[in-house]
Amino acid sequence: MTxxxxxxxxxxxxxxxxxxxxANPAVAAPSTERKLxxxxxGLGQYADVILPRFAECRYSRVTALVSGSMEKxxxxxxxxxxxxxxxxxxxxxxxxxxxxxxxxxxVILPNGMxxxxxxxxxxxxxxxxxxxxxxxTAAEAQAMIAACRAADRKLMIGYRCHFEANxxxxxxxxxxxxxxxxxxxxxxxxxNIGDPTQWRLNRALAGGGSLxxxxxxxxxAARYLTGEEPVEVSAVESTDRSDIRFKEVEDTIxxxxxxxxxVVANCVSTYxxxxxxxxxxxxxxxxxxxxxxxxxxxxxRLRRNGQTADHPAPDLPVNQFSGMLDHLSQCVMTxxxxxxxxxxxxxxxxxxxxxxxxxxxxxxxxL
Amino acid sequence: MTxxxxxxxxxxxxxxxxxxxxANPAVAAPSTERKLxxxxxGLGQYADVILPRFAECRYSRVTALVSGSMEKxxxxxxxxxxxxxxxxxxxxxxxxxxxxxxxxxxVILPNGMxxxxxxxxxxxxxxxxxxxxxxxTAAEAQAMIAACRAADRKLMIGYRCHFEANxxxxxxxxxxxxxxxxxxxxxxxxxNIGDPTQWRLNRALAGGGSLxxxxxxxxxAARYLTGEEPVEVSAVESTDRSDIRFKEVEDTIxxxxxxxxxVVANCVSTYxxxxxxxxxxxxxxxxxxxxxxxxxxxxxRLRRNGQTADHPAPDLPVNQFSGMLDHLSQCVMTxxxxxxxxxxxxxxxxxxxxxxxxxxxxxxxxL
Numbered sequence: 001m002t003x004x005x006x007x008x009x010x011x012x013x014x015x016x017x018x019x020x021x022x023a024n025p026a027v028a029a030p031s032t033e034r035k036l037x038x039x040x041x042g043l044g045q046y047a048d049v050i051l052p053r054f055a056e057c058r059y060s061r062v063t064a065l066v067s068g069s070m071e072k073x074x075x076x077x078x079x080x081x082x083x084x085x086x087x088x089x090x091x092x093x094x095x096x097x098x099x100x101x102x103x104x105x106x107v108i109l110p111n112g113m114x115x116x117x118x119x120x121x122x123x124x125x126x127x128x129x130x131x132x133x134x135x136x137t138a139a140e141a142q143a144m145i146a147a148c149r150a151a152d153r154k155l156m157i158g159y160r161c162h163f164e165a166n167x168x169x170x171x172x173x174x175x176x177x178x179x180x181x182x183x184x185x186x187x188x189x190x191x192n193i194g195d196p197t198q199w200r201l202n203r204a205l206a207g208g209g210s211l212x213x214x215x216x217x218x219x220x221a222a223r224y225l226t227g228e229e230p231v232e233v234s235a236v237e238s239t240d241r242s243d244i245r246f247k248e249v250e251d252t253i254x255x256x257x258x259x260x261x262x263v264v265a266n267c268v269s270t271y272x273x274x275x276x277x278x279x280x281x282x283x284x285x286x287x288x289x290x291x292x293x294x295x296x297x298x299x300x301r302l303r304r305n306g307q308t309a310d311h312p313a314p315d316l317p318v319n320q321f322s323g324m325l326d327h328l329s330q331c332v333m334t335x336x337x338x339x340x341x342x343x344x345x346x347x348x349x350x351x352x353x354x355x356x357x358x359x360x361x362x363x364x365x366x367l
Numbered sequence: 368m369t370x371x372x373x374x375x376x377x378x379x380x381x382x383x384x385x386x387x388x389x390a391n392p393a394v395a396a397p398s399t400e401r402k403l404x405x406x407x408x409g410l411g412q413y414a415d416v417i418l419p420r421f422a423e424c425r426y427s428r429v430t431a432l433v434s435g436s437m438e439k440x441x442x443x444x445x446x447x448x449x450x451x452x453x454x455x456x457x458x459x460x461x462x463x464x465x466x467x468x469x470x471x472x473x474v475i476l477p478n479g480m481x482x483x484x485x486x487x488x489x490x491x492x493x494x495x496x497x498x499x500x501x502x503x504t505a506a507e508a509q510a511m512i513a514a515c516r517a518a519d520r521k522l523m524i525g526y527r528c529h530f531e532a533n534x535x536x537x538x539x540x541x542x543x544x545x546x547x548x549x550x551x552x553x554x555x556x557x558x559n560i561g562d563p564t565q566w567r568l569n570r571a572l573a574g575g576g577s578l579x580x581x582x583x584x585x586x587x588a589a590r591y592l593t594g595e596e597p598v599e600v601s602a603v604e605s606t607d608r609s610d611i612r613f614k615e616v617e618d619t620i621x622x623x624x625x626x627x628x629x630v631v632a633n634c635v636s637t638y639x640x641x642x643x644x645x646x647x648x649x650x651x652x653x654x655x656x657x658x659x660x661x662x663x664x665x666x667x668r669l670r671r672n673g674q675t676a677d678h679p680a681p682d683l684p685v686n687q688f689s690g691m692l693d694h695l696s697q698c699v700m701t702x703x704x705x706x707x708x709x710x711x712x713x714x715x716x717x718x719x720x721x722x723x724x725x726x727x728x729x730x731x732x733x734l
Contacts, residue, residue: 183640184619186553186633192650234601236623236731238631252551254623254633256603264605266553266621266633273550273648281640283559364603364729 036103036329037063039086039096039126041117043076046131047108049295051080053321059329060322063101066093093117097124104129104328106158110205111212115140122151127332129325131158133216133352134345136207141349145342155342156328159220162340163323166298167224169313170280170287173302175227179282182226182263187218187278189293190252190270196245209239209249211352215269217293219348219355221278222257222265230257230265230351232366235359245271255355287311295320403470403696404430406453406463406493408484410443413498414475416662418447420688426696427689430468433460460484464491471496471695473525477572478579482507489518494699496692498525500583500719501712503574508716512709522709523695526587529707530690533665534591536680537647537654540669542594546649549593549630554585554645556660557619557637563612576606576616578719582636584660586715586722588645589624589632597624597632597718599733602726612638622722654678662687 038060040047054062064086067073073087088096096102105121106129107114115135121128128148134157135141148155161167174182190210199205200213211219223229235255239246252270259265268275277290285304291297296319302311316323331338351367358365405427407414421429431453434440440454455463463469472488473496474481482502488495495515501524502508515522528534541549558581566572567580578586590596602622606613619637626632635642644657652671658664663686669678683690698705718734725732 184555184557184621184635184637184642186555186635188551188553190551190648232603232729234603234623234729234731236599236601236625236631238625238629240629252629252631254551254631256601256621256623256633258603258605262605262607262619264603264619264621266623266635268551268553268633270551273650273653275551275648281557281642283640286640362599362601362731364601 033058034333035059035061036332037061037101038129038325039064039066039088039099039102039105041066041093041105041107041121042109042113043067043072044108047076050106050108050321050325051076053319053325054080056318056322057326057329058318059333060104060325064088064096064099066090066096094120094124096121096126102126103332104154106325107131110199110202111207112136112205115144118144118155119147122147122153122155125151125153127154127328129156129158129328130342130345132345132348133207133212134342134349136212138346138349138353141342141346145346148342154328154332154338156331156338157340157342157345158324159340159344160320160324161217161220161293162224163316163327164293164298164320165313165316166289166300167221167293168316169311170289170300171224171227173287174225174280174282178284178304179280179286180284182261182280182282184281185222185225185263185265185278186267187221187265187292188268188275189214189217190268190273190275192273193245193271201245201247201249203248206249208352208356209246209253210251210269210271211253211255211355212249214271215253215255215267216348216352218267218269218278219255219257219351221292222267223347225278225280226259226261226263226265228259228261228263229347230367231260232258232364233351233354233358234364235355237359253355253359255358257351400425401700402426402428403699404428404468405496405692406431406433406455406466406469406472407475408433408460408472408488409475409477409480410434410439411475414443417473417475417688417692418443420686420692421447423685423689424693424696425685426700427471427692431455431463431466433457433463461487461491463488463493469493470699471521473692474498475525477566477569478574479503479572482511485511485522486514489514489520489522492518492520494521494695496523496525496695497709497712499712499715500574500579501709501716503579505713505716505720508709508713512713515709521695521699521705523698523705524707524709524712525691526707526711527687527691528584528587528660529591530683530694531660531665531687532680532683533656533667534588534660535683536678537656537667538591538594540654541592541647541649545651545671546647546653547651549628549647549649551648552589552592552630552632552645553634554588554632554659555635555642556581556584557635557640557642559640560612560638568612568614568616570615573616575719575723576613576620577618577636577638578620578622578722579616581638582620582622582634583715583719585634585636585645586622586624586718588659589634590714592645592647593626593628593630593632595626595628595630596714597734598627599625599731600718600721600725601731602722604726620722620726622725624718
């Protein structure tokens with residue numbers, strides 16, 4: 001049993017190796033119904049999204065919580081049924097090596113802490129799920145991959161859209177040529193960021209501004225929809241530095257990607273206004289989604305033969321969050337490579353660095 | 368009587384001088400009901416769109432036709448009730464100076480001929496309506512403006528969208544701040560071009576590829592929606608030179624514009640797939656249109672307070688074509704500057720040249 005591509009999908013997705021859809025052909029069903037134990041590191045907003053989703057997991061459960069505050073950890077432990085022995089602070093985190101109930105550490109900390117906690121988790125002998133962006137820099141990402149490889153542990157990045165029904169259907173439609181030859185992608189992600197004191201606006205903790213946090217969805221979409229890698233990037237940044245929110249990081253950074261096949265992508269990344277959509281235009285039609293990459297409520301449309309219609313994706317067995325959590329558990333149990341492994345995160349980090357360079361120097365950067 | 372902005376609009380459109388909405392406050396009603404005479408130069412596809420629209424004009428009628436074929440001219444003359452004395456070939460065109468029934472020459476020839484026929488029309492003492500793009504180059508555009516100025520004749524560019532109800536309503540909404548502060552514009556225009564022998568694919572006749580013909584709508588939209596001028600452009604070209612259609616001109620050339628206020632625009636221009644839409648996103652909502660700039664059937668939507676709804680524009684007295692034709696007649700009769708005068712066409716030509724330069728040299732070009 002797998003939530004991934006059908007046989008038909010696998011046969012046709014030959015060009016998509018970069019996204020792991022081929023590199024990870026149908027992860028075999030684990031031979032047991034055992035649930036692997038996750039330690040959640042960082043009990044912030046996104047942990048509040050993730051934690052309830054273990055209830056729908058088949059191969060995953062939460063067995064540990066790591067927080068700066070034991071009081072907070074205990075409050076969450078009561079809600080999610082985690083034993084006192086599974087509660088850690090950042091100071092005691094390394095002792096997690098001695099906890100046999102923890103198989104996987106899920107790093108949901110600010111970006112600037114991903115590198116440290118991934119390395120500490122690998123050193124503790126645990127597999128790692130790390131939130132996106134993978135790190136503040138490509139160099140950190142490379143070190144994280146190396147550390148997990150040296151420890152013989154899996155490393156997966158929390159790219160949930162690869163487990164979401166509409167996004168998977170959109171990938172299939174584009175890559176199977178149902179739009180003819182894909183030509184132009186537009187992808188927009190943004191929101192009007194609030195509290196100026198939050199970590200997302202702190203360069204050391206966030207690594208950058210909108211591109212790191214939300215623009216990365218536009219970048220990912222351009223890549224996973226086409227199944228191709230960009231060869232050139234250009235970018236334009238627009239940030240009002242007198243806005244107290246943007247003392248350290250960028251607001252808007254829009255970018256263009258050119259792929260080897262000739263496909264081009266126009267992408268929006270902003271912390272100033274609401275955007276959540278993409279469109280892929282091919283020679284024989286288009287698909288678009290708005291919302292495209294939300295936690296729920298995504299909506300896909302398809303235009304072919306001059307007609308535009310809603311195109312609900314086939315159901316997947318579970319929601320994107322549970323599917324993502326279980327995927328890593330399955331990969332651990334069957335010793336398979338996750339479809340969004342550390343290498344996938346590193347690809348984004350390298351492109352993100354190229355986008356920043358292109359904007360800073362006002363030139364097209366080749367990858 | 369004017370088809371233009373309401374008093375409210377005029378008061379609020381203070382920042383929009385570049386688009387002529389203020390520079391040309393409500394053209395006064397002509398004191399007569401006389402219709403000025405148009406000579407249509409070039410009886411191609413677009414002339415077939417324009418000619419029937421004189422029927423709805425209040426101040427304009429067609430009194431002359433210019434074609435390479437007198438037989439074709441006579442066929443059109445019969446259909447549109449033009450006297451034999453009003454029929455010209457390109458060889459006899461200059462004698463139009465002696466035809467008192469012709470006030471305005473409408474140049475609907477391939478781009479590469481706009482310069483020559485505008486100069487000849489001005490030399491013949493006629494006012495000029497010239498199709499977009501105004502010319503092959505900014506230098507030609509400047510010469511056209513100078514020639515019309517020296518002859519004391521009006522020069523207007525056929526930017527019909529400035530006379531179309533939805534586009535005018537969109538300008539009003541954005542510029543009056545109904546979306547909060549405008550931040551990001553996306554604009555896409557393209558079609559899958561057919562016949563490889565057509566003039567649009569011939570560099571000498573077209574001046575360039577998709578950008579000259581259809582991408583100019585994305586550029587125009589970014590400018591007229593915001594009422595601002597770009598200060599920086601970057602661009603990415605993608606053309607399959609093995610495609611017989613693109614031996615001489617570009618297929619896709621997507622570009623980014625940055626405006627002084629910080630607004631940024633992501634624009635698509637292509638000859639390979641169908642695109643006709645734009646969206647303006649502000650701090651308090653967005654508007655979008657798809658189709659955005661069609662001959663008819665344009666559809667505007669507005670999102671505010673978390674709700675998206677169709678937003679039909681208030682009716683204008685006449686369709687965009689008749690409104691455009693009558694505008695120049697009114698400007699001639701009242702000695703007013705057209706809202707889309709030659710200077711507006713020149714602005715686009717300068718930006719177009721910057722876009723080509725940016726794509727060619729892989730760098731941001733400042734304007």
